[in-house]
Amino acid sequence: MSKYILPVSVFGTVFGVAVLLKNHVTGGRCPSKATINGKTVVITGANTGIGKATAQELAKRGGRIIMGCRDMEKCEAAAKEIRGKTLNPHVSACQLDLASMKSIREFAEKIKKEEKHVDVLINNAGVMRCPAWKTEDGFDMQFGVNHLGHFLLTNLLLDKLKESAPSRVINLASLAHLVGKIDFEDLNWEKKKFDTKQAYCQSKLANVLFTRELAKRLQGSGVTVNAVHPGVVATELGRHTGLHQSQFSSSVLSPFFSLLVKSPELGAQPSVYLAVSEEVEGATGRYYDVMTEKEPAPQALDEEAARRLWEISSLLVGLEEDGRSGTVNSAAEGQRSAGQTDAAQSPTPAVGTSGSAPASGAAAHSEPL
């Protein structure tokens, strides 16, 4: 029995120190005390996790917060909770399913019609390592929600963001982009065997490439755009991974894991920093690891890949058909008319959202308390 005492006490001490130090070593709080009274912030996927904590912190700082979520019941409940905790009545829930281009367009229309300005757009929603699900429009779920959905939403809100300049766009990327590869021949996993980890990494690399290309196209507009890895945060993001699949792992391992990683409140600090801090005023096209600017992976610095991804994404979401992506398109048109056979030209026909998010209903908007 006594032979176990030493290893157990060493493990206990290391674990205890790790728990006590984790908040300190994982980045701490946003140093800026800036308030954002009168500013409008749109946050996607704000009913839980980092998005909800970001909404709460920005509501505390006086912002008018619009939470774009796919599940209105969860969204209304989160908005109500935030209004109660912050005593800010300007926190509202609005229907947005990023797995549906129709829902994204309805959401953007509503914002454009009802909001005088949009000062901050936080592209936060994300899905990680789900099965080989497809979006309503037939795209791979992770590529479709994490990249294409936000690509379309941002483009649809660009005029509003420009009118509101100086304004900021923040894209939640991830350290996972480091091992990401963009497979231009098969963006939607239709030709090769589906690999859910790689699909997530591809989508997160796409977030960084999109950030860099958008920043380039927005030079001089007063709209900045940056990508951020929030750190490792205890949220529902791992819901499709092994950790949440069995009774043992969800009831024993998961709480143990949660002790070692950041709380959502701390996980929100990098997004808050990029949204309000004076220090990053004018900074654009950058990648932040928590609150420190870092160089992203070499494949995220590939300008040709960033341009190509933009053009393909634009075709896939039908932006050029609107004649309004403004900053793009002649090259995309050229690519299409040249009859190139990129995956972009053959998005999977619409399929059911088997096992995916609930179908989006008509755009709904909750009333503040």
Ligand SMILES: NC(=O)c1ccc[n+]([C@@H]2O[C@H](COP(=O)([O-])OP(=O)(O)OC[C@H]3O[C@@H](n4cnc5c(N)ncnc54)[C@H](OP(=O)(O)O)[C@@H]3O)[C@@H](O)[C@H]2O)c1
């Ligand atoms: N947690 C981490 O350690 C970590 C690390 C690196 C990067 N990130 C990034 O941080 C962001 C936030 O993640 P999180 O950790 O807070 O995860 P989370 O707790 O799972 O929250 C994700 C949010 O995205 C929403 N969402 C998913 N699919 C959607 C769709 N089709 N339409 C609209 N909303 C949708 C979810 O809504 P439902 O509740 O309805 O599903 C939820 O509100 C993600 O982009 C993630 O990639 C997180």
